[in-house]
Amino acid sequence: MANTIKKGDTISVDYTGKLQTGKVFDTSQGKTPLKFTVGSGMLIKGFDKAVIGMKTGENKTVVIEPEEGYGVRNEELYVDVPKMHFPEDIPLDVGLQLELQDPQGRPVPGIIAEIGEESIKMDINHYLAGKTLEFDIAIVETGLEPDSHQCGSGCDCDSGCNH
Numbered sequence: 073m074a075n076t077i078k079k080g081d082t083i084s085v086d087y088t089g090k091l092q093t094g095k096v097f098d099t100s101q102g103k104t105p106l107k108f109t110v111g112s113g114m115l116i117k118g119f120d121k122a123v124i125g126m127k128t129g130e131n132k133t134v135v136i137e138p139e140e141g142y143g144v145r146n147e148e149l150y151v152d153v154p155k156m157h158f159p160e161d162i163p164l165d166v167g168l169q170l171e172l173q174d175p176q177g178r179p180v181p182g183i184i185a186e187i188g189e190e191s192i193k194m195d196i197n198h199y200l201a202g203k204t205l206e207f208d209i210a211i212v213e214t215g216l217e218p219d220s221h222q223c224g225s226g227c228d229c230d231s232g233c234n235h
Contacts, residue, residue, distance in 0.1 A: 075214065077126050079111035082216040085123065088208045097200065105212040107219060116141050122209060131210045138202050145202035151182070152191040164192060172196065 077083055084105040089098040100106050108114045110123055118136030126132065138144045153172070158164060164187055172180045172194060182194035 075127070077110060077123050077211070077214055079120075079124065080109065081214060082107065082109045082218045083123065083214045084108075084212040084216060086210040086212055087119075090206045090208075092204050092206070097205075107216060109218050118205070119207060119209075122207065123211065126209075126211050128211050128214050131208070133206060133208050136205045136207065138204060141203065141205050142198040142200040143202075145197050149195065149197045150185060151194050151196060152188075153194055154191050155188075158192065169199075170194070 084107040086100045086105050087098075088096055088101060090096050111120055116136065118134065118140030121140065122132070122134040122136070151172075162168075162170075164184060166184050166187060168184045170182055170184065172182045174180050180196055181199065182196045183199070184192055185195040186193035
C-alpha cells in the first residue's frame, strides 16, 4: 500500500505545464521524470502543494494562480540598458528575449519592452510571472533518496532547462 506524499518526501513525477491558452511551456514527457523533495523550495509553491496527499501512480490536473506560481508581474523589474551595450549585429525588436547578467555575473533572461533613442528598456520579470498555469501531474515514484546536485531553480539541472 502506497503512502501519501507529505512535506519532506523525495518523489519523482511526470508533468506537463500549460498556459490557459493550452500552450505547453514545459514537460517531462520523453525525458527523465522530475525528482524533487516536497516543500524544499525547489519548485513553485502551487506545484509543491498539489502533490501533497497524492500516491504513487496517481494523476491529477491542478490550476496554479500567479501568487502560487511565478508571482505577479512586478513593474519595478524593468531595467534601462544603454544601447551601446548591445552588439550591433543583433536586430533589436520589442519582444526579443536576450540573456543579461546580474551584478554577480549570473544569467538573467530579459525581454525587450521598449526601444528608446539611447537605451533599451528590458523586462526582467520571469516569463511566466502573472500567468495562471495548469499542470498535469503523474506521481512516478515516492520514498526516494534526495539528490545533492539539484540547482534549486525548479528543474533538474540535467534536463537542459533555461533557468
